[in-house]
Amino acid sequence: AAGVIQSPRHLIKEKRETATLKCYPIPRHDTVYWYQQGPGQDPQFLISFYEKMQSDKGSIPDRFSAQQFSDYHSELNMSSLELGDSALYFCASSSSGLAGGLDTQYFGPGTRLTVL
Amino acid sequence: AQSVSQHNHHVILSEAASLELGCNYSYGGTVNLFWYVQYPGQHLQLLLKYFSGDPLVKGIKGFEAEFIKSKFSFNLRKPSVQWSDTAEYFCAVNGFYNQGGKLIFGQGTELSVKP
Numbered sequence: 001a002a003g004v005i006q007s008p009r010h011l012i013k014e015k016r017e018t019a020t021l022k023c024y025p026i027p028r029h030d031t032v033y034w035y036q037q038g039p040g041q042d043p044q045f046l047i048s049f050y051e052k053m054q055s056d057k058g059s060i061p062d063r064f065s066a067q068q069f070s071d072y073h074s075e076l077n078m079s080s081l082e083l084g085d086s087a088l089y090f091c092a093s094s095s096s097g098l099a100g101g102l103d104t105q106y107f108g109p110g111t112r113l114t115v116l
Numbered sequence: 117a118q119s120v121s122q123h124n125h126h127v128i129l130s131e132a133a134s135l136e137l138g139c140n141y142s143y144g145g146t147v148n149l150f151w152y153v154q155y156p157g158q159h160l161q162l163l164l165k166y167f168s169g170d171p172l173v174k175g176i177k178g179f180e181a182e183f184i185k186s187k188f189s190f191n192l193r194k195p196s197v198q199w200s201d202t203a204e205y206f207c208a209v210n211g212f213y214n215q216g217g218k219l220i221f222g223q224g225t226e227l228s229v230k231p
Contacts, residue, residue, distance in 0.1 A: 042221035
């Protein structure tokens with residue numbers, strides 16, 4: 001079965017640079033979530049989109065922005081990178097049709113961002 | 117604020133031992149409950165989930181979990197662990213009122229199974 005695709009899988013950037021992470025949800029999934037997992041930490045919710053509209057926002061820095069496109073893929077744009085942004089960034093997708101909009105989230109392999 | 121708590125941060129077991137990992141959440145309303153597993157260097161994979169119905173749910177790889185509403189708990193169990201179960205286990209919850217579908221994770225429990 002098709003899974004969530006994330007690219008790139010690894011990214012190395014310098015401080016103050018920008019980065020763009022991409023997420024391709026499972027086909028027919030209309031909701032995308034972004035999570036950040038620091039070393040030894042649990043995943044923390046950043047932002048989510050439903051039908052190309054932002055549906056919820058968590059602890060996402062103002063330096064970060066995201067959007068969901070007409071084909072439902074999503075991009076997380078990160079500017080003025082800081083050392084503390086080094087983390088694993090997961091994307092998850094779900095279908096809103098079931099469970100009152102709270103269907104199971106399936107996670108992608110993540111993008112490991114290292115800021116030097 | 118809603119929170120999820122996993123009591124055991126690191127559990128070490130020998131193969132064939134029984135496993136129980138605790139998970140509690142702080143919210144009185146209806147929630148959805150999940151256990152995810154993260155093998156070293158890999159992404160989160162769904163082990164099992166509870167939305168409604170039978171509070172004893174069975175997942176993949178012989179895992180099961182029991183939802184006890186009165187205790188706000190969703191403990192994960194496996195009768196006999198294998199070396200390949202070595203991984204980090206996360207309990208997660210969503211469905212909090214007016215909080216959308218975002219998952220709130222527990223701190224994770226690292227399981228090490230000795231051969």
